Structure formats: structure tokens, C-alpha cells
Amino acid sequence: DAKTTQPNSMESNEEEPVHLPCNHSTISGTDYIHWYRQLPSQGPEYVIHGLTSNVNNRMASLAIAEDRKSSTLILHRATLRDAAVYYCILRRPGRSQGNLIFGKGTKLSVKP
Amino acid sequence: NAGVTQTPKFQVLKTGQSMTLQCAQDMNHNSMYWYRQDPGMGLRLIYYSASEGTTDKGEVPNGYNVSRLNKREFSLRLESAAPSQTSVYFCASSLRGTAQPQHFGDGTRLSIL
Numbered sequence: 001d002a003k004t005t006q007p008n009s010m011e012s013n014e015e016e017p018v019h020l021p022c023n024h025s026t027i028s029g030t031d032y033i034h035w036y037r038q039l040p041s042q043g044p045e046y047v048i049h050g051l052t053s054n055v056n057n058r059m060a061s062l063a064i065a066e067d068r069k070s071s072t073l074i075l076h077r078a079t080l081r082d083a084a085v086y087y088c089i090l091r092r093p094g095r096s097q098g099n100l101i102f103g104k105g106t107k108l109s110v111k112p
Numbered sequence: 113n114a115g116v117t118q119t120p121k122f123q124v125l126k127t128g129q130s131m132t133l134q135c136a137q138d139m140n141h142n143s144m145y146w147y148r149q150d151p152g153m154g155l156r157l158i159y160y161s162a163s164e165g166t167t168d169k170g171e172v173p174n175g176y177n178v179s180r181l182n183k184r185e186f187s188l189r190l191e192s193a194a195p196s197q198t199s200v201y202f203c204a205s206s207l208r209g210t211a212q213p214q215h216f217g218d219g220t221r222l223s224i225l
Binding site: 032034041042043044046049087092093101102103104105 | 116154155157202204209211213214215216217218219
């Protein structure tokens with residue numbers, strides 16, 4: 001599986017937008033870009049995923065670079081509840097195991 | 113919306129004891145997974161079940177067994193618990209297909225003394 005690189009930590013102020021970057025320079029053409037987050041003492045939570053085009057849902061937006069070597073998860077207005085570890089994960093259709101391969105992620109702190 | 117339900121939430125065992133962690137999902141998902149998460153580390157796959165009636169080993173299967181009881185339920189058994197199995201265990205489920213999002217339970221925190 002292709003590797004992703006994320007900053008170890010980021011800080012944001014409440015009600016401000018947050019842009020969480022992810023580099024994946026060895027991404028293949030069929031790899032989907034998935035984002036999960038893990039709040040303290042909870043299981044990971046699916047946030048969003050995309051292939052080539054930018055994606056929006058009720059939780060966040062995903063901006064994918066034209067060359068697909070990087071992507072950015074955008075939280076439009078951070079709340080205290082958004083403080084979590086955010087994981088950027090590449091997923092390739094057809095892999096036999098189907099498991100998610102978690103890196104260290106980005107720990108997001110949100111200040112009131 | 114229950115989603116993925118894991119029981120128990122907490123458990124303390126003595127070395128050598130056995131126990132079964134239960135997982136059930138109500139989303140009609142085909143695939144189910146068991147992961148473990150150790151402090152400061154990402155999740156690692158123990159076993160998975162791509163569909164009802166099939167199970168396969170993941171990255172760290174030693175010391176564990178699984179049963180896909182039906183489409184809803186996927187249990188993880190520790191036959192003879194060891195301190196190295198102290199961890200937080202997460203169950204997840206998804207529709208068939210490796211690009212499908214996975215939905216996780218809240219975890220079982222297991223301590224083995």
C-alpha cells in the first residue's frame with residue numbers, strides 16, 4: 001500500500017476553518033483517499049473519501065490535488081468536538097484483506 | 113441507530129483465562145473486522161470476515177480465534193490470555209469492497225494481569 005505523510009499535530013481556534021494536509025506521492029491510479037478520525041476513548045469514525053474530484057459531506061470537505069499526490073481535509077468551522085486524531089488512508093479496490101492501514105495521523109487540538 | 117455494538121466495554125482477566133469478545137452490527141454489512149490498538153499506535157488487523165461463512169487471518173492473529181456466527185455477529189476469542197494481549201479491541205463492519213468505509217464500535221478495553 002502507498003504511504004501517506006501527515007503532520008504530527010495541528011492547532012485551531014474554535015469556529016475557524018481547519019485544513020489538514022496529507023501527502024501521498026506514491027498513490028496509484030486506483031487508490032481511494034479515505035479520512036477517518038478518532039476521538040478520545042472512541043473507535044475510529046469515517047469522515048469522507050474520494051478518488052479524483054473534490055467531495056463534500058455534512059462533516060467535511062476533501063480537496064484532492066490535480067496530480068493526486070496530496071489532499072486536504074477541510075473542517076469548515078472547527079468545534080471543540082472536532083478535537084481528535086485524523087488519519088489519511090489510501091485504499092485500493094481488490095486488495096484481499098480490505099483492512100485499513102493506520103499511520104500516526106494528525107492530532108488536532110481546538111482552542112475555545 | 114446502534115451501528116456496531118461491542119460487549120463488554122471493559123474486562124480484566126488473569127493470565128491463562130479465556131474469554132470471548134462479542135460484536136454485532138445492524139447495517140446489513142457483508143464484511144467484519146477485528147483490530148487491536150496499543151498505546152501510541154495505529155490499529156492492527158487481527159482477523160477479518162469478508163462475508164458470512166468466511167474468516168481470514170490479518171496482521172496479528174496469533175493467540176486469537178474468530179467465529180462469524182451469522183451475518184450480524186463476529187466474535188473474537190482469546191483461548192489463553194497473555195499480558196501481551198492487553199489492548200483496546202475494535203470491531204468494524206463494511207459493505208463488500210475494499211473502498212467501502214468501515215464503521216467501528218466503541219471498543220473493548222481488555223487488561224490481562
